[in-house]
Amino acid sequence: MQRRSRPGKPPHVFDRSPEWDGLAAFAERPLPHAMLGIVSGRRRMGKTYLLRALVEQYGGFYFGATAATETESLRQFAAALAEHVGSPVAFSFATWDDAVSYLFGLAAPRDGQMPLLVVIDEFPYLAKTAPELPSLIQREIDRFQVEESRMRLLLCGSAMSVMGGLLASTAPLRGRAQLELVVRPFGYRAAAEFWGVASSPALAAQLHAVVGGTPAYRRQFLADDVPGSPEEFDDWLCRTVLSPRSPLFREARYLLAEEADIRDTALYHSVLAAVAQGNSTRGGIAGYIGRKSVDISHPLNVLDDSHLLVREADVFRAGKSQYRITEPLINFYEAVMRPSWARLESGQAVDVWAQSAERFAAQVAGPHFEAMCREYVLGSGRALVGSALGQVGSGVVTDQAARRQIEIDVAVVEPGSGGSSSAVHLLGEAKWGTVMGLSHLERLARARELLAGRGLDTTGCALVCFSGVGFSEALRVDAARRGDVRLVGLDELYG
Template sequence: MEGGVEKPQYMFDRDVEWEALVSFATLPVGTARLGIVSGRRRMGKTYLLQALVERLGGFYFGASDATGGDSLMEFGAALAGYLGAEVPIRFDSWNHAVTYLFGLGAREQADRPRLIVLDEFPYLTRAVPELTSVLQREIDRYQNEPSGIRLLLCGSAMSVMGRLLAGNAPLRGRAQLEMVVRPFGYRDAAAFWDVAAEPALAAKLHAVVGGTPAYRGQFLAGDTPTSLAEFDPWLCRTVLSPVSSLFREARYLLAEEAEIRDTALYHSVLGAVARGSNTRGGIAGSIGRKAEDISHPLNVLEDCHLLMRDEDIFRAGKSVYRITEPLIAFYEAVMRPAWLLLERGQARRVWARSKERFAAQVAGPHFEVIAREFMIDDGIELLHPEAEFGTVGGGIVPDPANKTQIEIDVAVVQQGDGGHKRAVSLLGEAKWGVTMGSNHVDRLSRARDLLTRAGWDTSHCRLACFGGVGFSAALQRRADEESDVLLIGLDELYAQ
């Protein structure tokens, strides 16, 4: 509970988001306040905001993909219903509507907040480009005049929402809240799907549907795999079934982004990343384009939060791309290559032939991400007592003597400043489908030696094996004998 406003019992998690929204909406300051709420579709933003409006008695307007005139009539009707008017309120223009809206807060006591939510705001800005400038004018006006308005603008088009406060945008510098509603973390997702008791099932499920809350209830009506043995049949009757609402969801996620026009090109880029071509040059070569030709698609996918660029933690200026939405990664690696067969109802046949690809291209890379998330949370307790927590990521350690490179899946480093040397607190390797052995620790030890020679402080560096299957007896004995060797399995990753 925050500020006397209790979160609805039916709402799973979102405690941090709820408290922040309640704090913003009930702030007793007597001037207008602006908040921005964004996040990819299916994250439950509308669910969250409607619950907030219900609790506080505010005004909620969900825009539709309509013309400016139609949207204005819909807005007038919704506002009339909120105010208890018997007939719709008719506005001459959006300028008139916004002026009237802010006047509602001015006509009340300034210390009595009035919550206003404009959802699917990108629809409005597309139809009425000048709307943000009109809002800016009224917000600026009511910084000097009393107002109880607490305005929340919400939207799913991440590229559009990201520009509201950027550069020379009219609303830049005027927001007191900027919230991104993200997917559930892997542990919260396991609890949400009620599979936390089976970590292997939870990890596989998360590699397919991630932490998107709408997929369980809204899309699948609560149909969840009940055991690891049930995972394959569940996958075939849901995600891989042409009659399931999840079957085309990955395509819709891409098509719904306002900045994306040529979806074929964007799917090609995502497909290349899913297959392991994760550098700019590698992606370009994989799809038969020049590197400069894919700069725009890469930037748009990043703006849409569908692609992320991970900086190499050891080599400045080097980076790799990864898909942030698990369902899209699964679609590109497993579904798109066999789309015709899947449309003909051949889910079991396709899945039987795709399990190795799933392990290598989907579950394996996803397991590395889970391992990094673990280090950001509970993993900090596993570091040497004298080691400082720093940046978590991955990277490449060159091995010139052997003319090779050592890929580090999980690393915790401090870049150093002033008189402090760069330091490494942890080097880790994550393996999803193989039993890990002493050879994996040997590689990490070799990388640690190379970093020491390169000037890094490795005096408190521990070596971690993240195993999705388990560890050999020899590796377990080694971990018992050497305090700097850590073995972290699924049980540890999912322990609450």
């Protein structure tokens, strides 16, 4: 197979450079054998948009499956394949076995020809009605690891649990994939650029706390309806997310219902509501919904597999962890919309939102701001850490003398190796709607002292205050005087 210059990412594909580079490398790798790639990601992330652009750049065959019976799906696949090869008559496959065999036959080696890129989108729809498909593909992949082939097959889908299961445990395709790509939401900085609000960090942070980094929400759902300033945010929210006439109004419900492994949606909404209300431990969630901890293991695992919930370990306490909702729109729905659903359906968005300011700050914007700060430290804020980055997370430091627990919103801990102790490089507190003062800094300093007393290395530990609204003059003066304190506001987060 001949090499050719790699096509650049098309200008209409926003961001996604790492994803494009991975897909492009897969599509043109000059191996004489068949290759398989798995592309997944929740709905609305732009997977189809990205893969269609890839097929346009590299040529090849794209098929987007739909919810249909096995017979209709096979007929649709045959028609698309006939159109791709330029057949004047439609194909007719008796079984998926015939269809898969024919598809791989198109990638037979030909002198001077590049690899054949094939994309099967929404693969879970096909696998649901034809569960033998993964085994059929495995057979062809294995065959063309011995015989030569130009096949570069990408299977894509939005049902995260199904796509993850393709390569898991004893699944037929386990060990066969050369690419496993998850298309995730835009980070908070990229999302601000995408929405065109990067010049207003306060607006960008509020917007991201509600709609996150999902590309489809701006253009397909809202037709580029974007607030122009922080002052316009309330009106925008009431006419979009909180309006029963808006596609975003029921989107959080649809996101949950679309996951294949979720049957009892009421139970899953209760679990998510518990987390949104601040019950972030397994015991707290179980107590909130009136179940035993063992009874919620399956819902927690399914939500985790679906990338709607994430379990984050406490960096200071082994065996302790907390759950966090990863999709901002779902968190907003559970915290603000679901408790007032009947009123919102009757058109009382303005009144509901006016009464939700405290709940929004405490249950939505505050926790989201903490997650943004951790993302900042992982990315452009790495300069806050003078040495190796280590593990970025959150945790609790127990102050037994004062009989209290100090919550650390942002922490960087480097595990010890050999005979060396674990090192704490950063301790941070994040406040969305509070002007931070000396008391916040003193709490961080006390936590550092306690960790040092436990044998952790804190000699290079920086203390960082993150605030969405600013810092007191006394704190600014003290930070300027000391060399171990950093103040990070919205301008720095988006700078």
